[in-house]
Amino acid sequence: MQVPILKQRHYLIASIQGALTDADLLRLCDDLLEQVGKFRSQGVVIDVTVLDVMDSFATRTLRSISQMLKLRGAGTVIVGIQPDVAFAMIQLGLRLEGAVTALDLEEGIAFLDKGKKEGQRTWPVSST
Amino acid sequence: MASEQHIAIASDADIVVARQATRALTVELGFSSSDQAGVATAVSEIARNIVEYAQSGEIVIRVALNGGHRGIVVVARDTGPGIDDVEIAMGDGYTTGRGLGLGLPGARRLMDEFDIVSKVGKGTTVTMKKWVR
Numbered sequence: 001m002q003v004p005i006l007k008q009r010h011y012l013i014a015s016i017q018g019a020l021t022d023a024d025l026l027r028l029c030d031d032l033l034e035q036v037g038k039f040r041s042q043g044v045v046i047d048v049t050v051l052d053v054m055d056s057f058a059t060r061t062l063r064s065i066s067q068m069l070k071l072r073g074a075g076t077v078i079v080g081i082q083p084d085v086a087f088a089m090i091q092l093g094l095r096l097e098g099a100v101t102a103l104d105l106e107e108g109i110a111f112l113d114k115g116k117k118e119g120q121r122t123w124p125v126s127s128t
Numbered sequence: 129m130a131s132e133q134h135i136a137i138a139s140d141a142d143i144v145v146a147r148q149a150t151r152a153l154t155v156e157l158g159f160s161s162s163d164q165a166g167v168a169t170a171v172s173e174i175a176r177n178i179v180e181y182a183q184s185g186e187i188v189i190r191v192a193l194n195g196g197h198r199g200i201v202v203v204a205r206d207t208g209p210g211i212d213d214v215e216i217a218m219g220d221g222y223t224t225g226r227g228l229g230l231g232l233p234g235a236r237r238l239m240d241e242f243d244i245v246s247k248v249g250k251g252t253t254v255t256m257k258k259w260v261r
Binding site: 019020021022023052053054055056057082083084085087088089091092093094 | 140141143144147148151161162164165166168169170172173176220230231233234235237238
C-alpha cells in the first residue's frame with residue numbers, strides 16, 4: 001500500500017493508511033527524499049497513527065528516513081505512535097532516538113513551525 | 129475459532145499477513161491491547177528472521193490451553209541454514225543480517241515462554257507462548 005504524501009505549505013505530510021510491508025516503507029523513503037527536493041519542503045510529518053505494530057524494520061527505516069531528510073535540509077516529525085505500540089517497541093528494545101516525535105499531526109506541524117520561525121536548521125537528529 | 133492457522137512465509141508481504149492473523153487471534157482470545165501489540169510485534173520479528181535468513185518457512189498460530197488459562201502458541205519453522213550458537217544469537221544486538229539484532233531477544237521479552245531449537249544445515253524452530261492475563 002503506497003503512502004500518500006500531501007503538500008501543505010512548506011511541508012510534506014505522509015499519512016500512513018494501513019499496514020505496510022518492508023517494500024512499502026522503503027518506497028516511502030524514496031518518495032519523501034525525491035519530493036522534499038521537488039517541492040523544496042522544509043519539513044516532513046510522518047503520521048503513523050494507524051500502525052498497530054512498529055517492529056525493528058519499521059523503526060529502523062523511520063529513523064533512517066529522518067536522518068536522510070535532515071541531510072536534504074528538512075526536519076522530520078513522526079506523529080501518532082499509539083500507546084500500545086510504544087509499549088511493545090520498548091519491550092522489544094527499540095528506540096527511535098534521533099528522530100523527533102509528537103503526539104499528533106497538529107503538534108507535529110507546530111514543532112516544524114517553531115523551528116522555522118526560529119530559523120532553526122539544526123534539527124535535533126543524533127548520529128545513532 | 130480455527131484450531132490452527134498455517135501461514136507460509138516467503139516474502140515481506142507474508143510478514144504482514146502473519147502479524148495480522150496473530151493480531152486477530154489475540155483479539156478473539158481477549159488479550160489486552162498492549163499484549164495484542166506485543167505478540168504481533170514478536171511474530172513480525174521472527175517472521176522477518178525467516179525471510180532474511182531462511183528465505184522461506186511457516187508460522188503456525190493456535191490457541192493454548194493450560195488449566196483455566198488461555199493463550200496463544202506461535203511456532204515458526206524453517207529449513208534454513210540454522211543458527212551456529214543459539215546463546216549468542218539470543219543476545220541483544222547480535223546480528224549476521226541487516227537488522228538491529230533485536231529480533232530473537234526482543235521476541236523473548238515480549239512473550240511469556242520462548243523456546244528455540246536450531247541445527248546448522250537443518251533449520252530453526254521457534255516456539256513461543258503468551259497467556260491471557
